[in-house]
Amino acid sequence: MSRFGGNREPRPKSVVGLVLLAAVLLFSAGDLFSQSSSPISSGPAGPSGKPWKDNPYGIKVTRWPEQSPIRPITYAQWSAKQTAPAAPFSATLVEKRLPDNPAKSRGTVCVIINSGIYPGLEEAIGGYITDLARDGYAVEMHAITGGTAQDVRSFLAARHTAGIDGAVLIGDFPVAWYKTYCWDPIEEEQFPCDLYYMDLDGIWTDTGIDGIFETHTGATAPDIWLGRLTASPLTMTGQTETQLLQNYFIKNHLYRTGSLPVNDQALVYIDDDWSSGSDWESYCVGLTYADRTVVADDYTTVADDYAQRLRQYYELVEVWVHSDPLKHYFKIPPDVWSTTLGVGEMVGIDPPGVFYNLFACSNARYVEANYMGGWYIFRSSAGLAAVGSAKTGSMLNFDAFYQPLGSGSNIGEAFFDWFTSIIQYGVEDWEYCWFYGMTLCGDPTLMPHLSSCPRITEKSESDAAFGDGDGLYEPGETIECRVTVANNGATAA
Numbered sequence: 001m002s003r004f005g006g007n008r009e010p011r012p013k014s015v016v017g018l019v020l021l022a023a024v025l026l027f028s029a030g031d032l033f034s035q036s037s038s039p040i041s042s043g044p045a046g047p048s049g050k051p052w053k054d055n056p057y058g059i060k061v062t063r064w065p066e067q068s069p070i071r072p073i074t075y076a077q078w079s080a081k082q083t084a085p086a087a088p089f090s091a092t093l094v095e096k097r098l099p100d101n102p103a104k105s106r107g108t109v110c111v112i113i114n115s116g117i118y119p120g121l122e123e124a125i126g127g128y129i130t131d132l133a134r135d136g137y138a139v140e141m142h143a144i145t146g147g148t149a150q151d152v153r154s155f156l157a158a159r160h161t162a163g164i165d166g167a168v169l170i171g172d173f174p175v176a177w178y179k180t181y182c183w184d185p186i187e188e189e190q191f192p193c194d195l196y197y198m199d200l201d202g203i204w205t206d207t208g209i210d211g212i213f214e215t216h217t218g219a220t221a222p223d224i225w226l227g228r229l230t231a232s233p234l235t236m237t238g239q240t241e242t243q244l245l246q247n248y249f250i251k252n253h254l255y256r257t258g259s260l261p262v263n264d265q266a267l268v269y270i271d272d273d274w275s276s277g278s279d280w281e282s283y284c285v286g287l288t289y290a291d292r293t294v295v296a297d298d299y300t301t302v303a304d305d306y307a308q309r310l311r312q313y314y315e316l317v318e319v320w321v322h323s324d325p326l327k328h329y330f331k332i333p334p335d336v337w338s339t340t341l342g343v344g345e346m347v348g349i350d351p352p353g354v355f356y357n358l359f360a361c362s363n364a365r366y367v368e369a370n371y372m373g374g375w376y377i378f379r380s381s382a383g384l385a386a387v388g389s390a391k392t393g394s395m396l397n398f399d400a401f402y403q404p405l406g407s408g409s410n411i412g413e414a415f416f417d418w419f420t421s422i423i424q425y426g427v428e429d430w431e432y433c434w435f436y437g438m439t440l441c442g443d444p445t446l447m448p449h450l451s452s453c454p455r456i457t458e459k460s461e462s463d464a465a466f467g468d469g470d471g472l473y474e475p476g477e478t479i480e481c482r483v484t485v486a487n488n489g490a491t492a493a
Contacts, residue, residue: 060273061183061434062361062394067337068324070368072391075177075190075212078367086174089147091155094118097129097139106136106410107165109445110156114171115143120242124249125170131256132445140164149174149196156224157200166225166412166444167197170245172232175367176204177212182392182433191391192367194439198222198419216436221423225412227385227444230366234374236344244378252384252443255354255450260382262352264449266292266316267309271301272331274320274359284398285318288406288448302330303339310351315448317353323360325368343372350379355411355448356386359395364388364439377442385411385442393434397421405448412444 064072092115099105109132113125125141132139140159144152152173159167176196180189190212196204203218231244239247254260266289270278278296285292295301295309301321306328310317321328332338356376358364364373364386377383387395395401400421405414415438422435463469466478473479 057396059277059396061392062320062359062389063322063392064324064361065322065329065337068327068329070324070326072190072362072365073367075210078175078177079211086148087146089151089155090145092143094141094143095129095139096141097133099136099138100134101136104136105138106445108138108140108163110159110164110167111139111141112152112167112169112173113141113143114173115145117171117242117245118143121170121245121249124246127253128249131253135256135445137445144173147174149176153197153200156197160200160224164224166227166416168443168445169197169226169228169230171241172230178216178436179208179212179214180391180432180436182430187392189391189433189437191365191437192439193390193436194226194228195222195419195436198224198226198416200224216427216432220427222416222419225410225416225440225444227412227415227440227442228366229442230374231378233366233369233371234378236370236375237347247380248378248384251382252446255384255446258450260354261313262315262354262382263313264291265289265314266318267312267314267353268292268294268296268318269301269306269309270294270296270320271322272298272333272335273322275301281318281320281398284402285316287399287402289316298331298333302332303328303341306330307341307345307349310346310349310353313352315353316355316357317351318357318359320359323358323363323372325362325365325371325373327372328360328363343370343375346372347375347379350381351376352382354382354384355446356383356388357395357398357401358386358388360388361392361394362390362437364441365390365437366439366441373441385440385444385446387411387415387438387440389437390439391437393437395438396434408447410445410447411442412440415440415444 111125111129113121118125129139129141144155153176156167175192177190178193181187182189193213196213199220200223201218202216202220204213205215205217206212207214229245229248231248232241234244251260266285268278268281268285270281275296275298278294282292282294295305306319319328321330323329327340327342329337330339358373358376363371365371366374367390373386373388376386395418397418401414401418404417405411409417419435419438422431461479461481463471463473463477463479465480467473468477
């Protein structure tokens with residue numbers, strides 16, 4: 001097993017070579033600074049002697065700003081909204097499928113849907129299962145009713161024993177809550193914890209007997225990868241949960257079949273408190289995306305600039321910015337709060353990006369109404385997966401995520417490998433504070449580089465065949481241009 005927690009071999013991507021005879025006009029434009037290869041760089045310098053509540057690298061934690069007009073919903077407040085008593089747990093096997101090509105199997109995924117919304121999604125889910133089987137997955141689909149978080153975890157543990165590698169949760173399910181005491185001054189944080197559904201043999205203890213876990217011991221590393229499609233809190237557009245999920249699976253199919261227009265590029269957008277680490281983060285993202293734009297100038301990173309860049313066709317957007325569940329809060333020098341981008345503004349932009357890595361406090365807190373991480377993936381035109389946190393803190397050690405993602409793993413496997421790298425050698429106090437709220441919103445079986453916009457991998461031109469062969473391209477001379485284009489593995493719909 002590698003330090004990324006897996007034994008998987010990189011999956012090949014198909015490449016189509018095209019020879020074009022054309023007159024080509026080539027140009028390039030810089031955008032602050034872009035890179036097409038990984039720079040030589042080191043990560044954070046190492047322990048700085050700071051107490052655990054900060055973290056040994058001295059990286060400023062992404063925080064819920066004090067000027068935010070909202071505060072985190074507590075477990076008690078959330079529980080009070082769960083008005084209907086929990087029905088007894090039941091799970092019904094709806095369908096099982098083998099991969100279309102067993103020789104190229106990618107493992108077994110368990111698709112779990114809330115039985116209350118399944119009738120309105122039967123056709124969409126059927127198409128999704130067909131896509132999964134075509135992409136090499138064995139699939140088992142279950143409709144679940146009622147129960148507690150412990151019931152769902154026990155069910156997942158039984159399915160893991162039977163051979164599943166990962167799971168997708170579609171709709172609402174019981175939520176496991178965790179509690180930490182972090183930061184300076186000390187704050188109690190209560191938050192949903194999806195690691196509970198990934199680690200299936202660890203010991204989770206509610207020492208206060210108040211419905212919230214306080215300790216996690218034993219075999220704590222994750223056992224399966226998992227993603228969630230939680231759309232019921234997203235009400236601001238007037239669409240129903242079923243409508244949002246139906247549209248999501250349409251976008252999902254378009255992306256899998258190379259019909260979603262997006263470039264094989266990444267945007268790394270880093271606000272002031274972390275801009276000094278932009279070279280390292282560029283290296284990390286470069287493990288998946290050779291073509292990336294890094295924006296880290298302290299005077300440039302403001303809401304309007306970020307909004308303009310969201311409109312561009314990046315496949316992945318990684319943003320570092322202080323946030324709450326509904327808004328990003330940007331700074332300008334010298335450490336002054338400047339502008340904000342709210343969830344309504346983002347939804348109005350309807351960005352074309354597919355994947356989002358949100359170094360943004362509580363932006364993926366899916367127990368909050370209209371949480372921004374949800375709207376990043378349930379917008380009209382695009383958006384399929386967002387990695388983020390349901391509490392203060394976020395991802396660090398990004399190389400442990402992007403290395404497997406760039407080597408043939410799906411985003412769920414990459415998230416699994418990242419979490420494994422954090423936990424497998426033990427968890428320090430500060431790591432509970434930073435990482436235990438991490439979650440994957442979206443379909444975990446998706447992979448990068450399935451863009452419909454082809455990527456030029458090689459190009460050359462010559463006047464030898466049709467011109468005078470002197471290597472100088474004069475007016476009126478015919479030039480032969482050869483371009484090799486990668487279709488990134490996309491297949492026909």
